[in-house]
Amino acid sequence: MKIIKMVKKSGEVLAILLLLLLCWTAAFYITPWFFQAFPIHQLSSYKMQMIDTFFGFFLFGLIMYGFSKISFFQEKQSLFLRPMIEAMAKMAQGNFNIDLSFYKKEFGNRNHPFNEIAESITHMATELGEMEQMRQEFISNVSHEIQSPLTSITGFAHALKSDHLSDEERMQYLEIIEVESMRLSKLSDNLLKLTSLESDHPPFEPKSYRLDQQLRRVILSNEPQWRNKNLEMDVSLNKVTINADEELMDQVWINLLHNSIKFTPNNGKIGVEIIKNAADRITVTIKDTGIGMTKEVQMHIFERFYKADPSRNRSNGGSGLGLSIVKKIIEMHKGDIQVESSPNKGTELKVILPIDQ
Ligand SMILES: Nc1ncnc2c1ncn2[C@@H]1O[C@H](COP(=O)(O)OP(=O)(O)OP(=O)(O)O)[C@@H](O)[C@H]1O
Ligand SMILES: [Mg+2]
Incomplete structure (x- = not known):
């Protein structure tokens, strides 16, 4: 795997060097033609050499710019950004189960910026995922705690409507409703206390x-x-x-x-x-x-x-x-x-x- 990557990299460097060589060669043949077409006298060979070099670089820059505009190269660039963009989009929709192992495969354990960004996005997703899970557990616990007393209250209130109840039964049902209401009130009291204690500025006056x-x-x-x-x-x-x-x-x-x-x-x-x-x-x-x-x-x-x-x-x-x-x-x-x-x-x-x- 490593050898393939090294060969690929060497190939890229070689291609750039070859392109530079081609540009300078082209400049070497084009500039004399230019001097003949527009005769400029009294140019020292040093100055002509400089013009040659600049023209070579100019050609190189022009070709590279042209390449960057070709969609094949643009696609190659966005290939590296796409997994990150997709991961962010997933997170925005509340799905924190993301996989950015693509960068590890691509760049290995190197300190490459893409690797660092991918690592911090993965870390952020894990933290957000844990928070989301805690939030869901909290909501489900609160709903459960509210639901059971409410079911009792509704059930016994309904039963109280019946005409065939003894005074004793009626009293017993009312007591249950009272106890369950107190339970609800204590729950909301405790939830408020916990929220205030976990806030950024909890009440604390020692x-x-x-x-x-x-x-x-x-x-x-x-x-x-x-x-x-x-x-x-x-x-x-x-x-x-x-x-x-x-x-x-x-x-x-x-x-x-x-x-x-x-x-x-x-x-x-x-x-x-x-x-x-x-x-x-x-x-x-x-x-x-x-x-x-x-x-x-x-x-x-x-x-x-x-x-x-x-x-x-x-x-x-x-x-x-x-x-x-x-x-x-x-x-x-x-x-x-x-x-x-x-x-x-x-x-x-x-x-x-x-x-x-
Ligand atoms: N002194 C104790 N003896 C035996 N078990 C206890 C004792 N104190 C706490 N526990 C156990 O720990 C659990 C949690 O206690 P905690 O005080 O947080 O809740 P709770 O008493 O059940 O409800 P709440 O305090 O909200 O009215 C209790 O449900 C009980 O199982
Ligand atoms: Mg307790």
């Missing part, structure tokens, strides 16, 4: 405040939920000041606590603890004796819309966005979140945060 007081307040405001399930709350909070956005951190503790309450059966136990593990860092641990998670599940819990058990979540009203919001907020605070869990034993979520010195 200030110094007492973390232990914040955690105590969040635990107390959720007392009805954990009391309802008769959960024991074991709280050990050292006095700690952190520099963070208090409103965003509220969301973190609420989401983590809600998960522990949600995934812990009645009469279980939840523990919340602050540990100062280094001069510049603290760890907040939220521990429960709930259903736990397998290693496989733990790998996905921070992904948007991920739910280990969608059927269980249906009754709990989750949309799988809580932990992705938590992770985003912790990242904004330059912290880290880790999970330790075993099925049927419980879960421990550790939030590591930098603190004021």
Whole structure:
């Protein structure tokens, strides 16, 4: 393959040299005829030589220009541009599955500009393709999350029109409609939060405040939920000041606590603890004796819309966005979140945060 290319290239160089030779030869025979037809006296042989040379080059340029206008050569030029143009047209139509291996075959691994352009177009197409896939997955997840409560609401609203319902049944249907509407409202709330956190200018106003007081307040405001399930709350909070956005951190503790309450059966136990593990860092641990998670599940819990058990979540009203919001907020605070869990034993979520010195 390489040898054929080398032969082809040498042939091209040889053809150009031959053409130059022909042009100079032509110039050599034409100029004396020109001097005879229009006698110019007193020209030194040096000047005549110069005229010869210029005329030779002029002829060469003229022929090359003529070649470039011949469609065969124009086609050869556009042959190299066509795959790129076609790839761009495909991308403009939303198809990011492009193949520009033509340039690799043509120019090998050389640093040829065509190779570089083809590589960056392929890279761009891959990135755009991934973004498009994420967008489609997002839309399909949102539609799914909206569709199931809407189906329930429509179904039970329709059933309520019947005259043959007992008061008890009517109440039960209305409660389902209420729960499903709240689920929809929570979903839209979470989507808005996630969008605002992922925007170019997310809300972020850090200030110094007492973390232990914040955690105590969040635990107390959720007392009805954990009391309802008769959960024991074991709280050990050292006095700690952190520099963070208090409103965003509220969301973190609420989401983590809600998960522990949600995934812990009645009469279980939840523990919340602050540990100062280094001069510049603290760890907040939220521990429960709930259903736990397998290693496989733990790998996905921070992904948007991920739910280990969608059927269980249906009754709990989750949309799988809580932990992705938590992770985003912790990242904004330059912290880290880790999970330790075993099925049927419980879960421990550790939030590591930098603190004021
Ligand atoms: N403490 C926990 N114990 C057991 N499983 C958990 C716990 N916390 C999270 N999970 C698992 O991780 C999944 C994702 O949690 P996440 O908080 O993101 O969503 P969700 O609680 O299902 O819904 P949402 O938070 O949007 O209401 C949960 O569905 C559950 O399977
Ligand atoms: Mg949750």
